[in-house]
Amino acid sequence: MLPRFVGRLGVADAVTIANAALGFVAVVVATVDVDLAARLVLLAAIADGLDGILARRYGGTDAGPYLDSLADVASFAVAPAVLSFVIVRNSLEVTFDAVTAELLVVTGVCALFVAMAVTRLGMYTAYDISGSYTEGVQTTLAATVLGAAILAGETRPWLILAVTGAFCFLMVSRIRYPDLLARDAGIMGVVHALAILVPDFAGRTFPYALLTLGLAYMTLSPWFYWGDRERSSEVDVHGNA
Incomplete structure (x- = not known):
């Protein structure tokens, strides 16, 4: 007898x-090879973008939005938090032999990252799935910035922990982030793929480029994204957004 979801x-x-x-494989690999785990998280981000393209091309299903949020919990909530935890633990030689202040801080920040990511994903699915912008930093972007930073060699423990902690607020903030135009998403996608395929090329050029693009979008796009002007022009010409 076939599972009841076959065909749906x-x-x-x-x-x-x-x-x-x-996302699960990235968690497993993180304890052995952090760089490979970061590449898997970035690959999951590409898959996250690809499923949207395929849904528009071939049509989505009623389960699609729920599956997307559930998958994102694994790849962009749990996996990045584990990466941050492993990097800080290894760098500071934090062990589980005793409950120390360092262990509590590291565990607390990473657990809070997961909690805020899950909160954002649930709120997005319920209230924020349409429109030309979203409120709060996307979990995919948070995971991409952390993954790109790791591949770029920026693994100073307290820096990684501070960035992880900052995302705990940014993911549930009221800051509006515009959706990328297709050409901008394409450019970022190419850099994204190259960062995965050849992370060590020319002094880690592509991870640094991906990190720069991610940080630029995160810090500048709510106020200076040119796509808003182009969307306004489309509204003037076509009468709708």
């Missing part, structure tokens, strides 16, 4: 489910 899932849903699996 679309091609986009399959990619979404693969995204969740990548």
Whole structure:
């Protein structure tokens, strides 16, 4: 007897489910090879973008938005938090032999990251899934910035912990982030793929480029994104957004 969901899932849903699996593999690999785990998180981010493209091309399903948020919990909430925890633990030689202040701080910040990411994903699915912008830093962007920083060699423990802690607020903030135009998303996607495929090329150029693009979008786009002007022009010409 076939499972009851066979035939109800679309091609986009399959990619979404693969995204969740990548998140789990990244968690497992993190204790052995942090760089490889970071590459898997970045690959999951590409899958997260690809499922949206496939849904628009072939049509989505009613389960799609829920599967997407569930997969993102694995890949962009739990996996980045584990990466941060492993880096800080290894750098500071924090052990589980005793409950220390350092262990409590590291565990608390990473746990809070997961909690805020889950909160954002749930709120996004319920209230924020349409429109040309979203409130709060996307969990995908937070994971991308952390992954790119690791591949770029920026693994100073307290810096990674501070960035992780900052995202705890930014993911649930009221700051509005505009959706990327297709060409901008394409450019970032190419850099994203190169950071995964050849992270060590020319002094880690592509991870640094991805990190720069991610930080630029995060810090500048709420106020200076040119896409807003182009969308305004489209409204003037076509009469709707």
